[in-house]
Amino acid sequence: MFSDFLRVFETLWLNIHAQKWENTMAKIPISVLAVDDEESLLEVLKRLLAREGYYVHAAPDGAEAIAILQTLPFDLVLLDIKMPKLDGVEVLKFIRSHLLDTQVIMLSALNELDTAVECMRLGAYDYLRKPYDHPQLLAVVHRALERKQLLIENKALRTELQRLGISANIVTQDKAMLAALETAARVAATDSPVLIQGEIGTGKQVIADFLHKNSGRREKPFLTVECRRGSGMDFEGELFGHERSAFTEVGSTEQGLAEIANGGTLLLDEVQHLSMTLQLRLLEFLQTGEFRRIGGGKTLKSDVRIITSTSGDLQKIVADGMFRQDLFEQLSAVTLKLPPLRERTMDIPLLVDAVLEKLALKRGLKRIENKALDVLLKYDWPGNVGELKNVLEATALVSPEEIIRVEDLVLPVSREAESNVMMSAPRDGLRVGSAVSLNEVERGHIEGVLSSVRWDQRKAARILGLTPERLSAKMKTLKLKKPK
Known part of the structure; x- marks a missing residue:
């Protein structure tokens, strides 16, 4: 293999x-x-x-x-x-x-x-x-x-990737993305820890799934730990388990995910959110394979491969003193960097075709006109491939005809941004051109989503494919504030 x-x-x-x-x-x-x-x-x-x-x-x-x-x-x-x-x-x-x-x-x-x-x-x-x-x-x-x-080329690539077990959701001609896939192929059969870096929606979960399915652990569990809740005894108990104890107010003994995944693979998603206490426990587990349940005195062992993912700059977080240097070195033995969609725009036509082809089973076959594709090519895609899929699914749902035009695209924009775009558009259709910057389009999109959920930032973050922290940072950069 x-x-x-x-x-x-x-x-x-x-x-x-x-x-x-x-x-x-x-x-x-x-x-x-x-x-x-x-x-x-x-x-x-x-x-x-x-x-x-x-x-x-x-x-x-x-x-x-x-x-x-x-x-x-x-x-x-x-x-x-x-x-x-x-x-x-x-x-x-x-x-x-x-x-x-x-x-x-x-x-x-x-x-x-x-x-x-x-x-x-x-x-x-x-x-x-x-x-x-x-x-x-x-x-x-x-x-x-x-x-x-x-x-x-895309047909040939998808055929080969599917034969090797890589999800058909990965459609790319991008050099950086192919380099990440090549590295993933080289290390899949090993037990090396792998750190997958990339923004929300770039395909980190898909790559992690590929690493597990093409390893010797493929018949064992593949479990994901959501590290955004990475502090407190409840989360520590989820990871390492807990014993029945009057002191911990736990009514029964429960295995943690590290124990359940024995022989398999554990994905720590958004690992940068782990508390310093849990970082130390994780480091000890990586070095020895040993752990104790909360409230327990017995040392247990578990043989798992650790894969981690992050949408943040983990090296910067280490430099800021918020993540342990020694743990970072352990986790990043192999690092895969997935580029954001705005840096691989050559993939957008291929991704559009692939998504519309998949949607054809539910919505009927639809095609996109070149002017509408131009709009998608010029958009910044803060939520990356995940956001592109959401936009196309929503567009296919509301588009009245088999040809998707510019006016059919479900890209939420504020009224002010929409007005600016329409004023700069040529007579033959809406076009995001030089008169409207990408920041304006992105600002309008995010503002439109926030408005549609009454400025609930958590809901808006889920729709946009962003973490709440990243959405908050973007709102600050774009000077977006909830209207009074």
Whole structure:
């Protein structure tokens, strides 16, 4: 299994990162099928795309286009809508039924919103109205081909990760995230303590689950200790158990999680919240494997692997004197750092596709228009992947049509922020652009969530995928205060 990890991740790394998309385009000609019944426009398309290095084939109508598609593979199809014999919509249906990875850009001289929506619903990448300028067309072509490449790479990556037991919830092309997965694969079979660092919603629980499932302890318990309550005898009893005692006011003997997990794995979630007293007890347990229940005099043993996670800067907390240096050194024998979503925006289109695909079983298949995707790409995502999933689930629930537009996105914003965004938006739709900073969007989102729960910070933190402490810090930074 260990050799499989190394071989697979080495292969994935080379395929996805050593060969950049631009290099791939230079080595392998991209094939494009241009379909239009206007011969002059078809010739213009052929010359334009050929100058960009694409291999171009042409078809004068829909029937011939289908005949060609049945014999030759194409990366992209530029497809006119109004044509004799067979129109572009019917050709699009054929492509989506038989050529799942081929991207399609629809072209039309008519400004028909219903037709555009229907084409997007059927799976077209984009819809351009004639006459289009050449830079605009080439930009859309480039984005469509990038999408095709990302989808292919993502399918390969997800297949391999699932084969190795990594959750399908992890969808990434990001170098830092892949490096963390590679390290996780290397240490999964060992008993080394692992510290997983990352903001709320970055996937720490998923990585911890992967480490356990791919270790020799996989048949034994995997238990999580929520360290946010990491002080007091009740929490110490939960971790190490307690004996029946008149002094402790405990009516029965109870095992703690450290004892129950014997032979398995114990995840200490948000370990930075442990009290100094419990930090000392945990250090002694790590060094000896021994502990005593509260109120008990007998020394017990438990063989568990310790995995810890934190959304804070544990090194800074150590420097501030709030966490033991010796315990930190024990826990961080291996450290995995998971990047926030704002630092891996290239993953957002893949995550959107993956979430919408999963939601299709409940809500029906939905697709997102490019303008709405642009909004998601520009947003800061303080709650990371968890927040993105929540937004998409809520959006899919309320979206009336199969195409998700900007106005459908459930990104809570305050009235003031919404007004600012709308004033800066172009006529063809809402766009978060240079006139509105990311801080303003984030401030509006957080304020909107707080307002929706009547400024209950704990409820708002859960919705945003943040700890109450992190939400409080963000409110201070963004100068958010409850209205009087």
